[in-house]
Amino acid sequence: MIAIIGLGIAGLTAAISLTKKGFDTVVYTLGKTRSNSYLAQAGIALPLGPNDSFLKHVVDTLRSGKGLAVPETVWNVISKSTEAYDFLTSVGVKFNLLTREGGHSTTRVFSISGETGKWIVDALFRTCNELGIEIINKKVEGLAIDQKECFGIIVEGEFIKTDAVVLASGGYSAIYKYFSGREELTGALIGDAIMKGVLASSLEFIQFHPTAFIGKKGVVLISEALRGFGAKILDSNGNRFVNELSTRDIVSREIFKRIQLGENVFLDLREVKDLEKISPFVYRSLVSEGVDPKSDLVPIMPVAHYTIGGLLTDLYYRTNVKRLYAIGEASESGFHGANRLASNSLLECVVGGLEVARTIAREKPKSTGKPTDVKTFEYSNDDIGELREIMWNYVGIIRSEDSLRTALKEISKLKIDPRVKVLAEGVIKSALLRRESRGAHFREDYPYSDNKLSKRIIYDGKDVRFIGE
Numbered sequence: 001m002i003a004i005i006g007l008g009i010a011g012l013t014a015a016i017s018l019t020k021k022g023f024d025t026v027v028y029t030l031g032k033t034r035s036n037s038y039l040a041q042a043g044i045a046l047p048l049g050p051n052d053s054f055l056k057h058v059v060d061t062l063r064s065g066k067g068l069a070v071p072e073t074v075w076n077v078i079s080k081s082t083e084a085y086d087f088l089t090s091v092g093v094k095f096n097l098l099t100r101e102g103g104h105s106t107t108r109v110f111s112i113s114g115e116t117g118k119w120i121v122d123a124l125f126r127t128c129n130e131l132g133i134e135i136i137n138k139k140v141e142g143l144a145i146d147q148k149e150c151f152g153i154i155v156e157g158e159f160i161k162t163d164a165v166v167l168a169s170g171g172y173s174a175i176y177k178y179f180s181g182r183e184e185l186t187g188a189l190i191g192d193a194i195m196k197g198v199l200a201s202s203l204e205f206i207q208f209h210p211t212a213f214i215g216k217k218g219v220v221l222i223s224e225a226l227r228g229f230g231a232k233i234l235d236s237n238g239n240r241f242v243n244e245l246s247t248r249d250i251v252s253r254e255i256f257k258r259i260q261l262g263e264n265v266f267l268d269l270r271e272v273k274d275l276e277k278i279s280p281f282v283y284r285s286l287v288s289e290g291v292d293p294k295s296d297l298v299p300i301m302p303v304a305h306y307t308i309g310g311l312l313t314d315l316y317y318r319t320n321v322k323r324l325y326a327i328g329e330a331s332e333s334g335f336h337g338a339n340r341l342a343s344n345s346l347l348e349c350v351v352g353g354l355e356v357a358r359t360i361a362r363e364k365p366k367s368t369g370k371p372t373d374v375k376t377f378e379y380s381n382d383d384i385g386e387l388r389e390i391m392w393n394y395v396g397i398i399r400s401e402d403s404l405r406t407a408l409k410e411i412s413k414l415k416i417d418p419r420v421k422v423l424a425e426g427v428i429k430s431a432l433l434r435r436e437s438r439g440a441h442f443r444e445d446y447p448y449s450d451n452k453l454s455k456r457i458i459y460d461g462k463d464v465r466f467i468g469e
Contacts, residue, residue, distance in 0.1 A: 001024045001025075001026055001161075001162050001163060002018055002023050002024065002025045002026070002162065002163060002164050002165075002166065002360060003026055003027075003028060003152065003153050003160070003162040003164070003165050003166070004018075004025060004026070004027045004028070004165075004166045004168055005027075005028050005029075005140050005153070005165065005166070005167050005168060005169045005189065006027075006028075006029060006035065006167070006168035006169040006170060006328065006330070007027055007029035007030075007031070007035055007121075007125075007135065008035030008036065008037030008038070008121070008168060008170060008328060008329075008349065009035075009037040009040075009117070009120055009121060009124065009328070009346060009349040009350060009353070010037070010168040010327040010328030010329075010348075010349035010350075010352050010353045011027060011029075011035075011166070011168035011327070011328065011353070012027070012121065012124035012125065012127075012128060012353070013087070013124065013349065013350050013352075013353025013354060014166050014168065014327060014352075014353035014354075014356050014357055015027050015128055015133050015353075016091070016124065016127055016128060016131065016133070016353075017087075017353060017354050017357035017358075018357045018360060018361075019128075019131050019132075019133050020131070021357060021360075021361045023360065023361070025133055025134075026133075026134045026135075026136060027128070027133060027134070027135045027136070028136050028138060028139075028140045028153070028155065029135060029136070029137060030137065030139060030184065031137060035121070035170060035182070036117075036170050036171070036173075036180075036181040036182060036185065036329065037117045037120070037121055037328075037346070037349065038117050038118055038121045039117055039118075039180070039181060039182075039221070040116055040117025040118075040120075040345075040346060041111075041114050041115060041116060041117070041221065041223040041225070041279065041281060041282070042099070042101060042109055042111055042114075042116060042223040042224065042225040042342065042343050043095070043097070043099065043109040043110050043111030043112070043116040043225065043343050043346070044084070044088075044109070044110050044111075044116065044120075044343055044346035044347050044350070045057065045101075045104065045108055045109050045110075045341065045342070045343040045344050045346070045347050046081045046084065046085055046108060046109075046110050046347065047078065047081055047108050048081060048082065048085060048108070048110075049098055049106070049107055049108050050107075051106055052106050052107075052108050054075075054078050054079055054081065056105055056106060057078050057081070057108065058071075058074050058075055058078050059105075060103060060104055060105050060341055061074050061078065061335075061336075061337075061341050061344060062074055062337070063103075064103045064247055064336075064337070064339050064340070064341040064439075065336060065337020065338055065339060065341075065439065066337055066338040066339055066438050066439040066449070067337065067338065067438070067449070067451075067454040068202070068334070068337035068338040068438065068439070068454060068455075068456055069334060069335065069336060069337030069338075070333070070334030070335070070337070072315065073315060073333050073334040073335045074334075074335060076315050076351075076355075077335050077347060077348055077351045077352075078347070080351045080354070080355070081347065081351075083351075083354065084347060084350040084351055084354070085110075087350060087354060088120065088123070088350065091123045091124055091126070091127045092123045092126070092127075093112070093119065093120055093123045094112070094119075095110040095111060095112055095116075096111070096112055096113060097110070097111040097112070097113070097114075097278070098110060098111070099111055099225045099228050099229070100225075100228040100245070101224050101225055101227075101228055101245070101342035101343055102224050102227065102244070102245045102246055102247055102248060102251065102342050103245075103246070103247040103248075103341045103342055104341065104342065107228075109225060109342070109343045111225060113277070113278070113279075113280060114223060114225070114278055114279030114280055114281055114282060115280070115281050116346070117346070120346070136155075138155050138156060139155070139156075140153050140154065140155055140169075140189065141154045141155060141156070141157070141376060142154040142189070142192045142374075142375070142376050143165060143167075143189065143192055143193055143196060143324065144159055144160075144161075144371050144374050145193070145196035145197060145198070145321055145324070145371070145375075146371035146372055146373060146374075147372075148197055148320070148321050148322060149321065149322045149323060149369075149371075150162075150164070150165050150321050150322065150323045150324035151323075151367050151369065151370055151371045152165065152367065153165060154374060154376055157376070159370075159371075159374050161367060161370065162323075162367060163323065163365050163366050163367050164323045164324070164325065164360055164365040164367075165323065165324050165325070166317075166325045166326070166327060166356055166360075167189060167190075167193065167311065167324065167325065167326045167327070167330045167331075168326075168327050168328045168330060168353075169189045169190070169330050170182075170185045170187075170328065170329045170330060171185060171187060171190075171306060171307035171310065171329035171330065172185065172186055172187025172190060172307045172420075172423055172427075173185060173206070173304040173305060173306065173307055174186045174187075174304075174388075175187065175304075175387060175388060175391050175420065175423070175424055175427075176206070176303075176304035176388055176391045176392050176396070177388040177389055177391070177392035177393075178212070178214065178219065178301070178302075178303040178304065178392060179219070179303050179304040179305070179388075180209060180212060180219050180221045180303050180304070180305045181305070186384070186417070186420045186423075187307070187419075187420065187423045188417055188419045188420055188423075189330070189419070190310060190311060190330055190419075190423055191417070191418075191419030191420055191421070191422050191423035192419045193311055193319070193321075193324070193326075194311075194419075194422055194423065194426065194459065194460070194461045195375075195418070195419060195422055195461055196321075196375060197320075197321060197460075197461075198311050198312075198319050198320060198321050198324065199311070199312040199319070199320050199458050199459070199460055200309060200310060200311055200312060200332070200423075200426060200458070200459045200460075201309060201310075201311075201312040201332045201456050201457060201458050201459065201467070202308050202309040202310075202332045202336075202338075202430070202456050202457065203307075203309035203310075203423070203426045203427045203430045203457070203459055204309065204427055204430035204431040204434055204441045204457065205307075205308035205309055205336075205338055205339070205439060205440045205441055206304055206306075206307055206308070206309075206395075206427070206440055206441075207248055207249070207304075207305055207306040207307070207308060207339065207340050207440045208248065208249075208252040208256075208302040208303060208304055208305060208396075208397050208440070209221055209224075209248060209252070209302060209303055209305035209306075210224070210233075210248055210251040210252040210255050210300070210302045211224065211227075211231075211233070211251075211267050211300045211302075212300060212301060212302065212303040212305075213267075213285075213286065213289070213291070213298055213299065213300055214299075214301060214303075215285075215289035215291075216289065217285075217288065217289060219303055220282065220285040220286060220289065221303070221305070222267060222269075222282050222298065222300065223279060223282065224244075224245075224248070224251075224342055225278075225279070226267075226269060226272055226275075226278070226279060226282070227244040227245060228245065229272045229273070229278060230271045230272050230273075231244065231267055231268060231269050231271075231272055232244060232267070232268040232271075233251070233255065233265065233266070233267055233268075233300075234265070234266045234267075234268050234297065235258055235263055235264075235265060235266075236258075236263045236264045236265075241254060241258070242254040242255070247339055247341070247342075248305075248339070248340075248342065248440075249339050249439055249440045249442070252302040252397055253397055253398065253442060255300070255301065255302055256301075256302055256396075256397045256398065257398075259301055264299055265299070265300055265301065266297035266298060266299055266300060267297070267298045267300045268297055268298075269293040269294075269298060270293070270294060270295065270297075272293075275293060275294065286298060302397060304392075304396075306329065306340055306345060307329060308332065308336045308337075308338070308339070308340055308440060309332050309426075309427070309430070310326060310329060310330050310331045310332040311326040311330060311331055311332065312332055312458060313325070313326050313327075313331045313332065313333045314333070315333065315355075316355060316356070316358075316359040317331060317333065317352055317355060317356040317359060318359065322365075323365045323367060325356050325359065325360070327349070327352035327353055327355075327356050328345075328348070328349045328352060328353075329345065331352065332456075333348075333352075334456065335348050336348075337439065338438045338439025338440060338441065339439030339440045340440075379416065379417035379418055379419070380415050380416065380417075381416055381417055381420075382415050382416070383414040383415050383416045384416055384417075384420075386410075386414055387411065387414055387416055387420070387421075387424060390407050390410050390411055390414075391407065391424060391427075393407075394406050394407035394410075395407050395424075395427060395428055395431060397442065398442055398443075398444050399431055399441070399442065399443045399444070400443055400444050400445045401432070401443075401445055402445075404428050404431050404432045405432070407428050408425065408428050408429070408432075411424055411425060411428070422461055426459040426461070426464070429459065429463075429464045430457045430459060430464050431443075432464075433457055433464045433465075433466075434453060434457060435450070435453070436448065436449050436450040436453050437449060438453070438454075453466070455467050455468060455469075
């Protein structure tokens with residue numbers, strides 16, 4: 001039996017592909033809508049439009065990755081764009097918009113009415129039901145890893161033996177005070193894996209989405225695709241101060257600087273035609289908060305949105321632990337480098353799901369033993385709010401040696417899930433080691449990139465080091 005943890009686009013794609021290859025596949029999830037995939041608005045980047053090519057998309061991705069995206073990985077993912085598109089359309093996905101987003105040199109983001117993730121997840125979920133794939137709505141509490149082998153998972157205190165585990169549980173943006181996505185996405189299972197010997201990488205790279213509205217009902221993420229349709233970012237005086245189609249790290253940093261100075265920053269959606277048709281979710285959400293985007297400026301701020309780091313994998317989504325694979329936001333294959341290009345994440349989810357199924361079909365993993373010691377962790381999340389404050393204040397958009405060391409000291413005092421704590425410490429230690437600014441990682445005490453540091457950082461749960469050292 002192959003256990004897949006997560007019901008986002010990556011996990012569902014893997015489940016469908018593995019089942020079609022004859023594997024007994026079980027998906028563990030907290031619910032169909034409990035993934036960040038379900039919330040994805042803009043779309044999936046595919047170089048299949050007019051005047052586009054694989055090469056152009058590769059160049060844009062490498063440029064966005066700021067020297068850390070691995071060319072072999074980038075080519076491996078983007079060259080499978082046609083396969084990804086064919087797979088999605090085969091399960092009933094129908095795109096109705098082709099847009100351009102920040103960092104892309106041309107129009108290549110395939111979208112569905114501003115709610116792309118929802119429509120794709122729904123289509124994949126229907127296909128899983130048609131194929132009879134078992135979906136269990138239970139929380140996976142940990143991974144059964146012993147001596148660098150994965151024997152299964154722990155669910156409600158019970159060890160469940162598997163032949164392989166595919167971790168597709170999402171990222172860890174919810175360790176920040178302001179974040180988009182689901183409350184439970186604190187990266188607990190990533191931390192669990194790290195504590196049991198799985199290597200992680202690039203944890204310092206947290207991508208902040210520049211245009212979020214913080215309302216009484218929560219965070220409303222306003223897709224940057226709308227900036228491609230003419231939305232403008234304005235300061236308190238109504239002046240533009242940043243190129244709206246720059247990459248997210250640049251736009252987020254410029255907005256954050258003005259907020260630090262006590263200014264308000266707004267998104268002007270008034271010139272976006274047919275907003276309610278292009279992005280009905282954003283339109284409905286803002287109106288429900290008492291903001292009419294057709295006549296009102298929308299106050300915005302950056303929020304933690306996507307975590308580039310994760311469990312270190314190779315081209316075939318294998319970790320350093322036997323029979324444990326990782327895909328989607330839980331993984332780090334070198335595709336995004338130091339800064340994810342907008343809408344590349346959904347492409348990686350689909351390609352990763354298809355590729356990991358091929359890997360498992362080729363390797364035919366079989367668990368023949370059982371772990372001598374299944375570790376579980378007792379924890380309290382009483383201080384999760386304090387952790388989020390610390391991460392936002394000291395490990396956020398702009399960092400420094402002093403702020404990072406303060407964060408490390410303060411986190412050591414907290415009573416939180418040790419898996420989340422070890423992950424947060426990995427973010428901080430990686431940021432401390434990277435004495436430069438690159439992509440989504442910006443240090444005011446080292447504001448420039450250092451060519452000698454154009455290497456990814458590995459974290460083993462205690463120490464950090466550059467790959468190759």
